[in-house]
Amino acid sequence: MGARTLIIVSSADLMHEALIEKSQTFVTRPAETPTRTVFSSNKFTVNSAVYGPVWRSLRRNMVQGMLSTSRLREFRIVRESAMDRVVNRIRNEAGSNDGAVWVLKNVRFAVFCILLSMCFGVEMDEVTVERMDEMMKKVLITLNPRLDDYLPMFSPFFTKARKRAMEVREEQIRTVLPFIEKRRSFLRNPDLIKSKTVSPFSYLDTLFDLKIEGRKSAPSISELVTLCSEFLNGGTDTTATAIEWAIARLIENPKIQVQLYDEIKSTVGDRKVEEKDVDNMEYLNAFVKELLRKHPPTYFSLTHAAIEPGAKLGGYDIPTDANLDLYLPPVSDNPTLWTNPEIFDPDRFFMGREDADITGVKGVKMLPFGVGRRICPGLGMAMLHINMLVARMVQEFEWSACPTQSPMDFSEKFEFTVVMNNTLQAVIKERT
Template identity: 70%
Template sequence: MDFTSAIIVSAITFIFSVVIFSFTRPKRRLKLPPGPPGWPLVGNLLQVAGSGKPFFQYVRELIPKYGPIITLKMGTRTMIILSQADLVHEALIEKGQVFATRPAENPTRAVFSCNKFTVNAAVYGPVWRSLRRNMVQNGLSASKLRTFREVRVTAMDKLVDRLKAEAMANDGAVWVLKNARFAVFCILLSMCFGVEMVENEIEEFDEMMKTVLITLDPRLDDYLPLLRPLFSKQRKRAMEVRDQQIAMVVKFIERRRAALKNPGLNPKAAEFSYLDTLFDLTVEGRKDPPSNQEIVTLCSEFLNGGTDTTATAVEWAIARFIETPSIQLRIYDEIKSVTGGNRRIDEKDIENMPYLNAVVKELLRKHPPTYFSLTHSVIEPTKLAGYDIPMGTNVEIYIPGIGEDPKLWINPDRFDPDRFLTGGESADITGVSGLKMIPFGVGRRICPGLGMATVHVSLMIGRMVQEFEWRSWPENSKVDFGEKVEFTVVMKNTLRAIIKPRV
């Protein structure tokens, strides 16, 4: 045997030995949290899919049996679900840096996120820091939000006009979610792009964003990659939707560029927009500013993050006002007291309206926009409550488990804004001074739009109650508080209501 042959044989022998050793050596068995037994390869995936229940309902029924920390094997993914305040505090506050990253995305989501080039999806590191810093400081700070005050005033006036016109054409009946969604979407479009859009452009844009969200709904091959060849049509459709999204959004990106270069030709363009901060954004570790595709992704994130969440909260609020008319009456009386009864409510008034603020806080406790915060993952293997948390694990936070915990709240099933006033209960929705409710998440990855969302919800609720008395449709019927998931958790039966203009 010559020297070369000997080297080859030795190399093959070495590789074979490594493979044999890796399969035969004893491995440390991970101590994962408890959970329902699953099947080989698919784990609990078919149990969840075959239950016929929304995922949040499936999890809700597991908690009494398995406790506040549960493991689900979802195909190739391991999912660990937390539903108790002390566990979330340990993970996201005490070990916040370790739990601050995101798991790998499926290929479809990676296309729409430009491989995680967004604030919400980025892995914990320099790209995430750059994008979040820019959004918080240059897009969603208190001073920047104030620059869009007139945009919000205009949108509220249009909302009132739309509701009046719809009621006049339908014997007083209006669809709540549809109108609230359109109003907040108009605000966010102005904030994002800074250019005027006509109504048909707004509606076309809105339909595109809805199509994107539907396209991103989880599929079976997200959990079982071996099945991806069976979903080629869906992947092709996703790419078509992405191309359509880019084509549509780039039109408004270029319109804004033109407005900045020639302000005299675009007199209705805003002085500032979130988009302006993206053109020359410096991202750590990169030389070039974001590409058009990346800007499309960041603008879409800005719009998606604040539209459905706010509109959903408004729908639940109106449902509660119809169920308990005394709540909307107290808000109306408070508005009259603050405004003198002779002018429309302004967002500055909200600071002086403790009952309205208590209603919004109770709304976010009882009806958080989503029941699971955005998925966390760990930057290194770690422990939580004595259990192993491997890298790549999907760590999910079940938000109602905290907001409805009887150990933290008195009569948690009851919708009672007075708990924050005369009831003596308190809660910091940021989680800084205590973790009792986390509608926007908590810790390093807390939603950067928290401040904007509370302003929009408070202002919309206040203006809608100031202008109208809200009653059930059909008359004297009871509100169905059933729930379903459509990106956010919405009412199972979309709310229609009767409105009566205030005298």
């Protein structure tokens, strides 16, 4: 691929060999593009860091300090509040639009609200949330690959693009920095944290004095902005896209929607679904697992690289400067791994006819979060958010196709994640 060597892996067995059996060998990341290096503060993020002390420190802090079960439980009220807000948004939009609502826009708002509160420890009004969201989208667009990333000889023709990238980076810092300073002031004045709109804990709290192996200083301002942006961007589009595909599948399969609603009704009765309920909903969990099998967030897992010379995969030599890219669709659509993989069928998991270890340890059959040592640290949080949003959406509303989008179109395209080619607009009817 231009000046870069890309090795595409599409075999489940080879993925298991690379990321489980030889996880120590293929645990690092390849060189980044100049633009990505700027936005990652020279690979100072959990996802981009090369294997070593910086990566271990950042990942340990994120997993133990923020994404552990006990820490996630502390933000239950934040999630409940965001889900109530999105239910009201959907209800209001439907009321002024003959029952029709745009699915992705609304659920994305809910997920982003949750992550903002978790990251900065404060609830934000709708205008501020949307301003932050637009900033994060702008960053993701700026990070899209360019021709000069693969063919440096063309870099003189992309001077304006590089200048624009630096302007976006400066804008990102200006936008995020006030919230970092506000949180710092809250920590210096504990009485302020007693407010209902201020959380007693946030991801930022773990970063201010973070000790990095081999470094004497705590993260700089630009590094704090980078780590906050990673936290926000890593869990927003992936979760929101999953919910859009979920609603589309419920519209396509009314029997699945009825079975989900009946399970919710029999589990919680007339009260709202709570987080403690979803573990007991076997059909809901089967539905979400099938959703992630059929609609993984991206086509490619995050790129891996060999950590030292002499690495072999499937008997072939893998250079240390090569990008090892894992192509996901051939795994989840493989008829030798799945029965009728083209059919969306939660019963394959619910009835116990088939199963898959989503972490890949026992074998790779699906890997929506990657597998091995670099598996997504937010797996537990993502599963919680997807399960809860699906449960609330089904509990509150009956979903059907919008006349302009019938029959349902399941063609897809790649933006930040793999989204529906035609953004889903659905018609809702409130449950009694």
